[in-house]
Amino acid sequence: MSAIEPTSATDPAAVSPRVPSDTFFWLALSILGGVYVLLIVAMLLAQASFTSPGHVLAALDSPAIRYAIKLSLLSCSLTTILSLWVAVPIGYLMARWDDGAIRRFLERKAAAIENGTRRWYARPLRILCIPIRLANPKLWLDAILDIPIVLPPLVIGLALLILFQTPLARWFESEIMVVTFAIPSVVLAQFTVACAFAVRTMRTTFEQINPREESVALTLGCSRAQAFWLVVLPEARRGLLTAATLAWARSLGEFGPILVFSGATRMRTEVLPTSVYLELSIGNIEAAVAVSLLMVFAAVAVLILLRHYGGEWALGKVVRP
Amino acid sequence: MIALEHLSIVSGTFALERVDLLVPTGRYAVLMGKTGSGKTTLLEAICGLRRVTAGRIRLLARDVTGLKPAERDLGYVPQDRALFQTMTVWENLAFALRVRRWNKDRIAERVEELAALLGLTDLLLRRPHRLSGGEAQRVALGRALSFQPRVLLLDEPLAALDQETRIEMHTLLQTVRERTGVTTLHVTHDLEDTRRLADLVFQVRDGRIEETKI
Numbered sequence: 040m041s042a043i044e045p046t047s048a049t050d051p052a053a054v055s056p057r058v059p060s061d062t063f064f065w066l067a068l069s070i071l072g073g074v075y076v077l078l079i080v081a082m083l084l085a086q087a088s089f090t091s092p093g094h095v096l097a098a099l100d101s102p103a104i105r106y107a108i109k110l111s112l113l114s115c116s117l118t119t120i121l122s123l124w125v126a127v128p129i130g131y132l133m134a135r136w137d138d139g140a141i142r143r144f145l146e147r148k149a150a151a152i153e154n155g156t157r158r159w160y161a162r163p164l165r166i167l168c169i170p171i172r173l174a175n176p177k178l179w180l181d182a183i184l185d186i187p188i189v190l191p192p193l194v195i196g197l198a199l200l201i202l203f204q205t206p207l208a209r210w211f212e213s214e215i216m217v218v219t220f221a222i223p224s225v226v227l228a229q230f231t232v233a234c235a236f237a238v239r240t241m242r243t244t245f246e247q248i249n250p251r252e253e254s255v256a257l258t259l260g261c262s263r264a265q266a267f268w269l270v271v272l273p274e275a276r277r278g279l280l281t282a283a284t285l286a287w288a289r290s291l292g293e294f295g296p297i298l299v300f301s302g303a304t305r306m307r308t309e310v311l312p313t314s315v316y317l318e319l320s321i322g323n324i325e326a327a328v329a330v331s332l333l334m335v336f337a338a339v340a341v342l343i344l345l346r347h348y349g350g351e352w353a354l355g356k357v358v359r360p
Numbered sequence: 361m362i363a364l365e366h367l368s369i370v371s372g373t374f375a376l377e378r379v380d381l382l383v384p385t386g387r388y389a390v391l392m393g394k395t396g397s398g399k400t401t402l403l404e405a406i407c408g409l410r411r412v413t414a415g416r417i418r419l420l421a422r423d424v425t426g427l428k429p430a431e432r433d434l435g436y437v438p439q440d441r442a443l444f445q446t447m448t449v450w451e452n453l454a455f456a457l458r459v460r461r462w463n464k465d466r467i468a469e470r471v472e473e474l475a476a477l478l479g480l481t482d483l484l485l486r487r488p489h490r491l492s493g494g495e496a497q498r499v500a501l502g503r504a505l506s507f508q509p510r511v512l513l514l515d516e517p518l519a520a521l522d523q524e525t526r527i528e529m530h531t532l533l534q535t536v537r538e539r540t541g542v543t544t545l546h547v548t549h550d551l552e553d554t555r556r557l558a559d560l561v562f563q564v565r566d567g568r569i570e571e572t573k574i
Binding site: 139140143249251252254255256257258259260261262265269270273274276 | 372404407408409428429430432434435436438440442443444445446447455456459460503504506507
């Protein structure tokens with residue numbers, strides 16, 4: 040802490056205001072933030088201290104849990120690939136969709152109605168104009184894409200289950216592939232939620248890439264597709280990595296939709312969160328904790344791995360001239 | 361030759377209505393106008409990046425109004441340069457040639473030639489974020505000239521450069537012009553650029569374009 044000296048003692052008007060030390064400010068922020076970090080670390084430590092390497096090894100020895108690990112790894116990876124496959128086009132379309140013309144058109148219509156009268160019903164008219172302004176399809180699409188994020192997980196599971204009771208889905212199941220209460224349902228349940236996060240990430244990524252680079256690529260002889268492959272996608276690689284990480288981590292932890300849509304059958308649709316649930320339900324807390332720890336390790340490992348490579352890959356990126 | 365004939369463009373809140381402009385082949389024209397007068401929009405329309413509502417655009421006697429940007433055969437340097445961030449200077453300069461499937465030796469030769477012309481020889485392995493404003497500008501210019509277009513469109517190429525770099529760029533643009541004979545339309549609001557470079561001066565004012573004296 041240092042006292043602040045006035046810069047010019049001779050001219051009273053030039054005396055700087057006395058500013059209190061910033062220490063309190065930084066301290067307050069650090070304490071508020073630190074509480075949360077502490078909670079996370081304490082939680083993990085408590086869990087780790089509850090179990091022993093013996094328990095973890097015993098859990099790893101159980102065929103059911105080994106099956107769950109395999110299914111989790113497989114389904115999460117599949118979900119990640121599927122999510123990216125969908126999130127890249129949606130993210131790009133949403134980022135490059137210029138709805139300015141529609142917005143201005145709707146605004147003009149609404150303003151024309153609002154300004155048409157000064158009578159007593161001018162105010163209620165203004166409320167009636169709200170739906171006109173909301174008629175922008177981009178707003179709606181945006182909201183739809185966020186539904187899997189805001190819906191309770193169990194509800195998503197239930198909705199998927201009901202979807203597969205419809206005639207078309209039943210035909211699909213009888214003719215092409217059994218989904219419900221089988222492995223494909225695990226992937227579909229994970230995909231429904233994880234993809235929404237990947238879409239958000241990819242959209243932000245594409246929004247941050249200067250669209251003028253594509254414009255220049257077009258003048259240099261590229262088609263739209265070439266400009267996308269040669270210019271946009273290489274710049275989006277960090278976003279792709281983040282989206283993949285997010286999708287993978289989300290699907291690893293997915294439980295609600297899987298419980299409803301896939302069931303919790305041992306050696307069949309059992310993923311790691313299902314194992315935790317099943318072990319807990321028969322009172323085998325040690326095994327539940329051991330499996331939880333495995334998941335923590337897997338998640339942390341993936342995060343570190345991808346962040347590390349993400350950092351390296353990102354070196355060539357951004358900081359525009 | 362760059363010719364706009366009764367060209368109309370509507371963009372968001374403003375419109376250019378039935379504007380005409382003619383830059384004869386090999387000449388260097390400067391288009392002046394206040395910020396927001398539609399200069400950039402006009403350049404984008406010539407590039408094919410913005411739809412025109414009426415009129416025709418002709419480049420070297422070819423009607424390009426309905427053509428895609430790639431088919432117009434023009435070099436474009438946007439105001440923010442928009443260099444490809446993941447590519448080195450070399451790759452930026454070679455981009456259009458790779459898209460055109462030139463063979464490797466020819467690409468290398470052309471990049472070397474451009475680098476020599478623009479003073480980029482020592483910077484070829486750098487990425488855009490490690491270039492100064494003037495260097496980035498030279499790369500953007502080189503990228504636009506790489507495939508030897510007959511028409512060059514420059515959007516405020518010297519904005520945000522310090523005085524010394526600006527003077528260097530004036531000389532460079534004059535050299536480029538002498539060596540390539542490229543027909544140029546240069547958008548700026550700077551009088552000094554205009555005096556130094558222009559054969560012809562146009563002014564955008566209230567949605568129309570007039571030829572003026574410097």
